[in-house]
Amino acid sequence: MTDTEYTPPKVWTWDTSNGGEFASINRPISGATHDKELPIGKHPLQLYSLATPNGVKITVLLEELLAAGHTGAEYDAWLIRIHDGDQFGSDFVNINPNSKIPALMDHSQTPPLRMFESGSILLQLAERFNAFIPTDAATRAQCLNWLFWQMGSAPYLGGGFGHFYSYAPVRYEYPIDRFTMEVKRQLDVLDKHLADNTYLTGDEYTIADIANWSWYGQLALGRLYNAAEFLDIESYSHLMRWSKLIDQREAVQRGRKVNRTFGDLDSQLHERHDASDFDTKTQDKIEAS
Numbered sequence: 001m002t003d004t005e006y007t008p009p010k011v012w013t014w015d016t017s018n019g020g021e022f023a024s025i026n027r028p029i030s031g032a033t034h035d036k037e038l039p040i041g042k043h044p045l046q047l048y049s050l051a052t053p054n055g056v057k058i059t060v061l062l063e064e065l066l067a068a069g070h071t072g073a074e075y076d077a078w079l080i081r082i083h084d085g086d087q088f089g090s091d092f093v094n095i096n097p098n099s100k101i102p103a104l105m106d107h108s109q110t111p112p113l114r115m116f117e118s119g120s121i122l123l124q125l126a127e128r129f130n131a132f133i134p135t136d137a138a139t140r141a142q143c144l145n146w147l148f149w150q151m152g153s154a155p156y157l158g159g160g161f162g163h164f165y166s167y168a169p170v171r172y173e174y175p176i177d178r179f180t181m182e183v184k185r186q187l188d189v190l191d192k193h194l195a196d197n198t199y200l201t202g203d204e205y206t207i208a209d210i211a212n213w214s215w216y217g218q219l220a221l222g223r224l225y226n227a228a229e230f231l232d233i234e235s236y237s238h239l240m241r242w243s244k245l246i247d248q249r250e251a252v253q254r255g256r257k258v259n260r261t262f263g264d265l266d267s268q269l270h271e272r273h274d275a276s277d278f279d280t281k282t283q284d285k286i287e288a289s
Contacts, residue, residue: 004172021167025085030097036089040107041076041273048078048092049102051260053158053214053224054118058102059272060210060255061122061132066275067251070129072108077258077272119151122207132207139201146200146208154215156182157224166225180231187236190216194238198245209246217243254278 014028040046045062049055065073080086080101087099095103096116104121106113115121123144126133134140160179164172190212193200200208215224220236220243222228234240246252257269257278269277 021169022083025082025088030093030099031088032090032093033085033088034090036086036091038089038091038095039076039078040105041078043074043076043273044106044108045073045075046078046105046107047075047102047259048080048095048104049259050080050082051256051258051262052082052101053154053218054100055102055259056214056218056256057118057211058104058121058125059258060214060252061125061207063251063255063258064210064249065125065129065131068131070131073125073129074274075272079259079261079270081261117151119147119211122147122211126207132205132210134201134204134206139204142201143206143208147211150208150211150215153186156186157215157219161227162225165227165230184231187216187220187231187233187239190242191236191239194242199242205246209242213243213246213252217246221247 016027017023038046038048047058047062049058051059059077062073062075080092080103082101086092087096087101092103093099095105095114098116100116102116102118102121104115106115115124123133134143156179160175161183164175164179168175197203199205200212216239218224219227219231220233220239222233228234257267258272259270260268261270262268271277
């Protein structure tokens with residue numbers, strides 16, 4: 001063990017410089033830091049987000065709903081730049097007091113319905129449109145089992161493994177080993193289950209797949225933390241098969257682009273207000289502005 005021994009103080013105090021890449025936006029208190037009004041577009045559904053895995057869950061589902069013919073799922077997607085602290089603006093905090101993306105407002109009713117927490121948004125949208133959630137009681141139970149499994153498991157992948165492996169200012173052996181062990185256990189859980197199932201609930205593609213793919217599928221495809229080789233991802237053959245299968249869906253490919261500000265410009269769509277936005281490259285929009 002090479003880590004420096006740390007003795008916790010009797011009472012913890014906040015060191016504002018601690019936190020590595022995210023030190024400027026991490027703090028031990030909640031609430032707004034500034035007044036900021038959020039824009040409202042032409043559709044009832046107004047999404048405020050960023051294309052992190054939790055944000056991708058919602059844009060993928062919305063694009064899947066539209067592809068399935070649910071025109072009521074048309075939406076405006078507005079960019080929340082978390083590194084700039086947009087999530088601490090007053091309007092955003094009024095939607096989500098936890099100051100995390102994604103946040104969604106449904107203006108089809110009065111007063112507008114506010115939604116936050118990605119799993120909650122997935123479930124509410126699926127139930128509203130009666131799509132991508134099984135109607136059979138037993139299969140629905142499995143769908144919700146895997147949806148909530150993801151919600152409980154992903155913090156170990158993102159806040160645990162992802163932080164200490166990719167974002168921490170110093171790499172220490174103990175936290176990386178601890179969270180790597182847990183992430184590999186989770187990968188093994190998924191791989192063994194998918195050995196006998198096309199999708200997480202069997203033959204039906206559901207919000208459970210969307211939620212898990214946004215984290216574990218993208219990890220398997222080498223899109224998170226540059227950790228695929230480190231985690232020996234290729235050894236999870238059933239997980240890889242499932243990840244690639246979902247990645248081929250056109251709605252998934254569109255959903256990945258929405259509110260994306262990183263990677264190749266062709267993979268980015270900072271805002272989405274209409275299906276035609278996918279036909280205009282981000283570079284063209286940048287030059288036009």
